[in-house]
Amino acid sequence: MSAPLDPRTPEGVAHIARLSRLALAPEELSAMAAHLGKILDAVSVLERLDTQGVPAGLHDEALSEDALRADAVAPSLPVDEALRNAPARGVGGFEVPAVLAE
Amino acid sequence: MSARDEVLGRYELVVGVEVHAQLNTATKLFCGCRLEFAAPPNSRTCPVCLGHPGVLPALNRAAFEKALRLAVAFGCRLEPATELDRKNYYYPDLPKNYQISQMYHNLGEGGELVLLRSGRTVRMHNVHLEEDAGKLSHAEGGRASTVDLNRAGTPLAEIVTMPDFRSVDEVDDYMDTLTELLRTLDVCRCQMQEGNLRFEASVSVRPRGQEALGARTEIKNLNSYSAVRKGITYEHARQVALLEAGKTPRQETRLWDDEGATDYEQGVPEALRVPRRDVWALLPPDWGDTGWTRFMRSKEQAHDYRYFPEPDLPAFEVSPARVDEIRRALPELPGPRRLRYAGLGVPQKTAEDLTRDVPLATYFERVMALGVPAPDAANYVMNQVGAALNARGLSAADCPVPAEHVADLHAMIVGKALPKDQLLKEVWPKTVEEGLAPSAVAAKYGLQALDDALVVAATDEAWAANPKSVEDLLAGKDKAKRALVGAVMRAFKASKAKPDPAAINARLDALLADERRRRLL
Numbered sequence: 275m276s277a278p279l280d281p282r283t284p285e286g287v288a289h290i291a292r293l294s295r296l297a298l299a300p301e302e303l304s305a306m307a308a309h310l311g312k313i314l315d316a317v318s319v320l321e322r323l324d325t326q327g328v329p330a331g332l333h334d335e336a337l338s339e340d341a342l343r344a345d346a347v348a349p350s351l352p353v354d355e356a357l358r359n360a361p362a363r364g365v366g367g368f369e370v371p372a373v374l375a376e
Numbered sequence: 377m378s379a380r381d382e383v384l385g386r387y388e389l390v391v392g393v394e395v396h397a398q399l400n401t402a403t404k405l406f407c408g409c410r411l412e413f414a415a416p417p418n419s420r421t422c423p424v425c426l427g428h429p430g431v432l433p434a435l436n437r438a439a440f441e442k443a444l445r446l447a448v449a450f451g452c453r454l455e456p457a458t459e460l461d462r463k464n465y466y467y468p469d470l471p472k473n474y475q476i477s478q479m480y481h482n483l484g485e486g487g488e489l490v491l492l493r494s495g496r497t498v499r500m501h502n503v504h505l506e507e508d509a510g511k512l513s514h515a516e517g518g519r520a521s522t523v524d525l526n527r528a529g530t531p532l533a534e535i536v537t538m539p540d541f542r543s544v545d546e547v548d549d550y551m552d553t554l555t556e557l558l559r560t561l562d563v564c565r566c567q568m569q570e571g572n573l574r575f576e577a578s579v580s581v582r583p584r585g586q587e588a589l590g591a592r593t594e595i596k597n598l599n600s601y602s603a604v605r606k607g608i609t610y611e612h613a614r615q616v617a618l619l620e621a622g623k624t625p626r627q628e629t630r631l632w633d634d635e636g637a638t639d640y641e642q643g644v645p646e647a648l649r650v651p652r653r654d655v656w657a658l659l660p661p662d663w664g665d666t667g668w669t670r671f672m673r674s675k676e677q678a679h680d681y682r683y684f685p686e687p688d689l690p691a692f693e694v695s696p697a698r699v700d701e702i703r704r705a706l707p708e709l710p711g712p713r714r715l716r717y718a719g720l721g722v723p724q725k726t727a728e729d730l731t732r733d734v735p736l737a738t739y740f741e742r743v744m745a746l747g748v749p750a751p752d753a754a755n756y757v758m759n760q761v762g763a764a765l766n767a768r769g770l771s772a773a774d775c776p777v778p779a780e781h782v783a784d785l786h787a788m789i790v791g792k793a794l795p796k797d798q799l800l801k802e803v804w805p806k807t808v809e810e811g812l813a814p815s816a817v818a819a820k821y822g823l824q825a826l827d828d829a830l831v832v833a834a835t836d837e838a839w840a841a842n843p844k845s846v847e848d849l850l851a852g853k854d855k856a857k858r859a860l861v862g863a864v865m866r867a868f869k870a871s872k873a874k875p876d877p878a879a880i881n882a883r884l885d886a887l888l889a890d891e892r893r894r895r896l897l
């Protein structure tokens with residue numbers, strides 16, 4: 275990756291749309307750039323907060339290991355149920371367009 | 377020195393290794409689906425590992441502990457709390473469209489591993505926890521692929537080294553050392569054929585003496601020890617061939633292709649490729665036509681994974697007290713264990729074989745604890761116990777013979793309760809088959825040692841009755857000795873008690889010495 279693209283620009287929006295597998299028409303890109311810009315401006319208020327002395331990280335308090343799930347087997351779904359929402363079914367599995375690379 | 381060695385010798389190979397080790401827990405990382413290799417496709421899935429909306433992951437305590445144990449064994453720096461992150465990408469085997477991994481707070485940073493063969497120390501970069509993806513299969517020529525999500529959500533420890541390897545042999549040493557460590561720590565089954573261990577290597581070369589590292593290639597799809605060795609060997613040759621042609625390798629990702637034969641350097645610009653023969657000239661002579669790394673993507677095409685902290689999972693505390701507890705509970709690691717066995721008089725090779733097989737080493741320890749000296753205990757465990765296990769295809773963990781029976785065997789050998797040969801060849805197989813102690817087997821079948829005087833008398837008789845053999849023996853024909861031993865054994869054919877061939881041999885030696893002396897006089 276080179277330098278991140280600015281999501282306030284049509285180029286930046288096009289990049290994010292590609293990563294999100296969203297098909298946006300060229301005329302939608304500028305409109306979306308403006309929308310995204312407003313959202314980012316609103317969120318950027320947070321940048322003015324004084325975070326001196328606040329530890330980095332997502333969570334206030336870490337849970338102890340006791341809060342973790344015990345390694346005990348729970349029933350899985352029947353195969354038919356698991357595949358119920360599959361767009362297409364192959365032999366015992368979800369069928370998708372052919373994937374050759376990787 | 378061959379031309380090939382001479383060219384390769386001008387450059388230094390630099391390799392770092394990444395290992396994905398599937399943790400041997402009962403269930404997946406975030407749900408209770410059972411982990412089971414070769415279960416029917418999609419029979420081990422649930423709304424969590426299928427990525428259905430509205431579900432929440434619940435971290436598996438055993439997976440967390442196992443990954444921590446590994447990080448502690450490497451001596452990693454541990455943060456007081458660990459968090460997980462989202463790695464976003466689209467691929468059919470990834471139902472959530474993101475993988476829960478660690479980016480910003482690895483479970484462990486740094487640490488090291490001492491290689492078992494060379495004794496060299498390799499620096500670790502980090503150890504972190506992540507979930508495996510599902511499995512895609514594609515029928516040759518078909519227009520569709522099938523996704524099996526049984527593997528999706530399997531806990532993985534990703535183990536990343538620093539670029540500390542300078543040869544394929546060193547990487548080999550590392551793979552063996554790591555495998556043994558993972559088994560000893562009971563964190564991974566290490567069955568390659570089940571995909572328990574998957575490797576990636578980052579490979580670069582630089583002119584000898586140059587400090588700066590060359591641009592590195594990441595090689596993916598290294599699913600066997602041999603693929604790792606071959607992938608690195610190939611990449612070494614390809615990059616040196618480029619440099620020799622005045623071209624500069626670039627940072628890129630390549631796939632190891634065991635059978636690749638038709639698409640040599642497809643899609644690679646002229647400035648970054650050399651003729652096939654130039655690469656082959658630098659490969660080992662027995663390389664064959666196939667097997668190479670296939671270009672996958674350049675640095676510029678690298679994914680943008682938009683990592684961010686996983687909002688569905690809390691942070692988990694790693695308290696110093698807990699780390700201490702894990703450290704104290706670590707089993708003895710393979711390196712120190714080998715040294716200890718060798719110090720007890722166990723031959724080097726046997727010490728290595730024992731250490732490699734954790735249940736067998738545990739069994740060996742039990743035999744020693746019963747008072748059998750280490751070299752003898754190792755000998756019985758590798759031979760008598762090993763043969764019994766091999767014949768039944770069992771691990772020492774399921775050994776049908778208790779360690780006490782081995783100790784009993786040893787006591788009978790040392791106490792000369794029966795000839796050693798008879799104990800090993802006749803009594804031991806019955807011990808294994810019938811589940812009785814060797815002394816109980818001897819009692820059941822009325823086996824007892826012969827009085828030494830009887831053996832001496834019978835040997836003297838055979839000596840007198842076989843003058844031809846005696847002359848042959850005096851002439852230095854060792855075969856004659858066997859004939860005489862056979863004659864003595866035959867004399868006891870009808871008896872339940874069998875003479876010890878060692879006792880016969882000792883008497884024969886004495887008779888022989890006497891006879892020689894007599895003839896000299």
Ligand SMILES: [Zn+2]
Nearest residue numbers: 407409422425
């Ligand atoms: Zn599940």
